[in-house]
Amino acid sequence: MSSEEPGLTYAAAGVSIDAADAAVEAMRDLVASTQDRPGVLGGIGGFGGLFALPAGYREPVLVSSTDGVGTKLAVAMATGRFETIGIDLVAMCVDDLVCCGAEPLFFLDYQLLGRVDPDQVRAVMTGIAAGCRQAGCAIVGGELAEHPGLLAPGELDLAGFAVGVVERDAVIDGPARCRAGDVLIGLPSPGLRSNGYSLARRALLEAAGRALDGPAWDGAAHTLADELLRPSVVYTPAVLAAVRAVRVHAVAHITGGGLPGNLPRVLPPDLDAVVDLGAWERPRIFGEVQAAGRVSDDEMLRVFNLGLGMVLAVGDGDVDAAVAALRAAGQVPAVVGRLEAGQRQVRVTGVARRS
Structure with missing residues (x-):
């Protein structure tokens, strides 16, 4: 190479430090909007996020969780709509923490990008900040990683990390607490949440050939x-309200694996969860996926939440108080089943009510 020829730069290799700096500035106000949570020390920009444990705990236990949003991101990328995907990211993490009874404290994100676009980053962070405000936790840090050649411009992947706290003697240990006769209370999930999107996309977009900008179904206004x-x-806020109102025996976040894959995680080996499929209304999108892909009932049950995003187990005498607390927190709970003697299985009864 002659002395007149310019040398390679990081930008020429596909990584823009200037764009990354601009993206950090573009999200600064969004991060700040979550940091009124007591315990936050300092702001973004350091090498680590600092958080002081809340006062008043006798024996605090930290609970951690990490997750992503799966191929729901493919829909966001196909449409260029990133403003709400961050809510999904936060929900997947904090709603795992609360299954242990933990109150979320802080959240960090990892964004892997083909090219750092400050506007796209801000759109993603808009949802993350909104989710953290809903959950009552603070954003204390994160990472933007630009990987040209691995991802194309506009492509991204996300991971989230959350930490919460619970008193040691208040940890919700389902296998130790659950008893035969406990009642299952379900909280509605109006859409697919963040699970089963590979099957949903294959059924709706490929098998049925539907367009993302077309109606969701015949006659739909969206x-x-x-x-x-x-x-x-x-x-999280609703579950914590129930925990404050009654002794909750178990909490199951219904994500990948559906009811059969998640309810057994909180059961002792001698109990079954008996779930009445007719106890709640199944959102129409599940029927659309099933019809478009000719998916069996069993496959639907083990892939999707079918309209229940969270299930709580409480003693029979605490049902009314738990339901009242959940309603006061903005949820529309439904009694969906009971625990009975068995072998840590999920048994379904009834016929689904489709919207």
């Missing part, structure tokens, strides 16, 4: 993209 990007409910 598009298929609107439906598939419907943000996840953040259940």
